[in-house]
Amino acid sequence: MFDQFFYQDKGLFLQSLHPVAALSYAGVLMVLALLFTNPLYLLGLLLVIILAVAAVDGLAAWETYLKISLGMMLLVIIINPLVVHAGETIIWWGPRLPVFGRLTVSLEAICYGAAMSVRLLAIISIFCLYNLIVHPDKVLSLLARFASRSALVLSLATRMFPAMIRQMENIREVQVVRGVDFHAGTLKERLPKYAALMNILLLSSLEDSLEIAEAMQARAFGSGRRSCYRRDTWRPRDSLCLGGSLLALAVAVYGQAKGCSTFSFYPELDYLIKGPMTVIVLIIIILALSVPVVLSWGWQRCPYFKAKI
Amino acid sequence: MAFWRKMLFPFALVFILGLLLASIKINALLLGQGWGLLAPVIIIMALVLLYWGFEQGRVSSREVAVIAMLGTIAAVGRVPFAALPNIQPATFMVIISGFVFGPRAGFMAGSTAALVSNFFLGQGPWTPWQMFAWGLAGTSAGVMGIIFPRAGKKVMTVFSFLWGYLFGCIMNLWTWTGFVHPLNWQSFVATYAASFWFDTFHATGNAAFYLLFGPSFVKILQRFRRKLEVTLLPVIEGDKNAAL
Incomplete structure (x- = not known):
């Protein structure tokens, strides 16, 4: 059962990336998942991650991760409304409890819990993707x-x-x-x-x-300076993927500063789309992040393209 | 270069403190979301510092091999026994490794166990927190070993029992900072209450393992600690000639 790593080499495009490119792609996805609060952005991110998981043939593995996350997602959705009293739209008045005071369940807290569970699923899916594309030895x-x-x-x-x-x-x-x-x-x-x-x-x-x-x-361990050699080559595909990740990060930081990707839940729910900029920033981020997915698709379809990157 | 090596630790501490202070400002910028990002950053920085300490120290090849092996044994301890479900001796192994071999080996064994077992079980956002929690369990057991070298079965059983809850507490910090808002003690209690029974199982398991296996394992490990120390004797001219 444990004779193999979680990672299995299937010779797919995303698995052929240089470890630096693959790690920075997963890292940028991670930072963005922790940064965004706007549910639209979180959903967009989740969509890209699932597409990437599908590109490495990993939907079956992802299902296991989904099962693990469902329990935690449920916990997050339940805890948030019970302990948060910041929401204005109260939909249920509960009994008084010794530690928590009067139980109230507000619409805002439920929405917050739902958004956070999407974030949780996104983060766990990023690790699923990471496990599928990066060999531990690399x-x-x-x-x-x-x-x-x-x-x-x-x-x-x-x-x-x-x-x-x-x-x-x-x-x-x-x-x-x-x-x-x-x-x-x-x-x-x-x-x-x-x-x-x-x-x-x-x-x-x-x-x-x-x-x-x-x-x-x-074998002379510790007898002097160590030497090391590199086996991985940096190819155009790595530059393209790294460029996409960095562009997404830069645009996300800009969006965060301008308030496009933020969303305030309390005391009342904010507008999901605050202006055209919200949509434009989101589209740019999704396109930049899907560079590896698109390349993977082209890599499978077109031999000329495959030879070039 | 030597200056930077010496100053890295104080700099990192100042940086972490700065992050903590900045969190007041950053929180306003991220609408109270800063902790989901800050907490992992601080945990990862702490891990990097601890690994860096291991890189800098003088470690013999025997120590490297034994530390790797202790980490592996603890990692294997995460795989539940087929006949005894839900009993995992990982924390217990990390604690006795730290107790016998000292804080540094304890940390390395604990964090290696978490990282390596996750290569096979799947990495997740929990990995740095597990590395930190088990590393800390090993380190604290190492400190126990230094302060109370004669700590007997009873003391260490209580110590392992407490680590069951502490481990849960550290892992709860992850869920709490990442996905619960606002961060106050009520929400922490609620998060903790959700995991209380798991932690109780963990703590009871640890105590039971120490009670049953602790003394015999410590004896085995102490024997190997004595074997670790290698003294190289200088070659004396007269002896060389005699050998020839």
């Missing part, structure tokens, strides 16, 4: 240039994780062969059996780690 090798030692710890642990799960299975099988029945008995009787398993796992894996250390020592 990020680690990028990190190794700045923080070699931490990157080494992380990549060692990443490599050991599936191996250790396999090792745990092995120890379990050996114990079963020796006559230990892990399924029999009450919880109290089963715990010592698991304690023995964990003890063996701890001992043998720590012993292994000393062997790894000796292998590192033999």
